[in-house]
Amino acid sequence: MTTDILKVRNLKQYFPIKGGILGRKVNDVKAVDDISFEVKEGETLSIVGESGCGKSTTGRAILRLDEPTEGEVDFQGQDLLALSKKDMRRKRKDLQIIFQDPYASINPRQTVRQILSEAMEIQDVLPKDKREARIKELMKTVGLGEHQIDRFPHEFSGGQRQRIGIARALSVDPKMIICDESVSALDVSIQAQVLNLLKKLQRDYNLTYLFISHDLGVVRHISDRVLVMYLGKIVEIADKKSLFDNPKHPYTKTLLSAIPVPDPTKKKEQIVLKGDVPSPIDPPTGCRFHTRCPFATDKCVEEDPELRNNDSLMQDGHRAACHYIEEIESGEMKPNY
Template identity: 60%
Template sequence: MQKPILEVDGLKKYFDIKGGPIGRKVGEVKAVDDVSFTVMEGEILGIVGESGCGKSTTGKSILRLIEPTEGKVKFQDQDITSLTNSEMRRLRKDMQIIFQDPYASLNPRHTVEKIISEPLLVHGMTSAKQRLDRVGELLEVVGLSPYHAKRYPHQFSGGQRQRVGIARALANNPKLVICDEPVSALDVSIQSQILNLMEKLRDEFNLTYIFIAHDLSVVKHISDRIGVMYLGRMVELTEKNKLYDNPKHPYTQALLSAVPLPDPDMPRNRVILKGDVPSPANPPSGCAFHTKCPQAMDICKEVRPAFQPVEDNHFVACHLYK
């Protein structure tokens, strides 16, 4: 049986809203509001949701790139929320992140060699020769060539830059990689190259991914289990096929039906949601989705539904399933 590599329990991240002449706190944005899940070793957990649902904040809070407000994050049975900064830095060797924008996440004034070797240096590889060899090796792993090491990011295309970003993340043989929208900025034909590469690397290096994306078909393709987020909360979490064949939460149902499919013959029974997503600064009471939910009941306005299993391995936060 696999064991969990990461356990997130009751993670919360509130951002203060400052206002007034002296910048007092006037409110909070509940970017992540009580999210719990576990990630098994070697698994790819997808997290989907629309913009502003808190999926990226969740990813960054796990790495403590954003300090979580509350909650526990256990990585390999060690609670990392209480670690000091230097302990955390040592641990980040095992936990890496790939960012969305391959144009913004690489320093334009550094060569690729410097970009990839920096994490090596930080984590104690002091020999320049060794670092150079490792950079060449990593570039080959991600489908580039060692001679690319002397180049600058602007000399690469978007797909190639994302490969550099992946090479940097893999430099220290991490165990867990958080991928924050890694293919969203890429063209379709390049996107599939990167997805294939990521799957190959997972098998080769026995990695665990948390794959954050808004594109449901991409997440479906790569993930083993998928969590759906809405307004800072996890509303449904289950195995990929269960989620797509039998979505339980009304939000998941609407989200899945809204995806345009490149097939003119697919039946379209679309659930079109009315109105906009409410602001996370002022989320609706009870279930956050009740304002847009086609099946809302009275209880939904008052009581926040618990995130609980309704079937084996199928967690849903909805009053319809009790």
């Protein structure tokens, strides 16, 4: 039984909208609205969802890059949100992030040596005289050459820059890394390289990943478990196999049906949703997906479904937030396209 390295409880991230002459708060963008989940030590949990569903916000909230509105982020038995600024700075050593855009996430004025040694200096890892050797070792680990140590970011390609970002995250010996769309900005061929590098590092250093992505192909490749978000809520969470083979939430099914199948002869039913994602400022009542769900009933409009498991239909640990898992499964309810 592996332990939970990260427990997120009732996390809420609201961004106030100010308006009027006095700049008073008029409303909130409910980017993340009351989500709870766990990440087990050594696993890769992916968060998927379309743009604006709150997946990146979740990552940033856990790291306190934006201060969350409410909730608890229990990391290694400590509530990160309750830590003082100073303690949090120290704690960041164990919890790192790799960003999406390798062109924006490293300071163009610093060389690789400066970037990595600054990271070590901040967290005071290793005595000064041992840092250079460590930098070279890190560069080798992520697939960069030692001789590139004094180069500036503009001398590297996108994939190489992302490797610098990975080296920076690794330089402080973290336990867990949040990968925020870390391969989305890269070419497909480079994506595979970086993904394999991440997998290798996970094995070598026993890392835990929270992998945020909108690319289901990538998620399928790297994850152990997958969490699907829609409009700031978790709609389904399961191990990778259950989620891809046996999705229970209508939204997850829609998402999966969008994955292209590399077989032109195979006929495939693609579910196309009506309308757009509603605004997170005034999210729909009840189940947030009811405005677009082909199975929605009055109950969905009124009642917010809980994440739940059904023993006979789902694996252990597989939970979906839908009132009608059983009815849809048995064919009792027909989609209303």
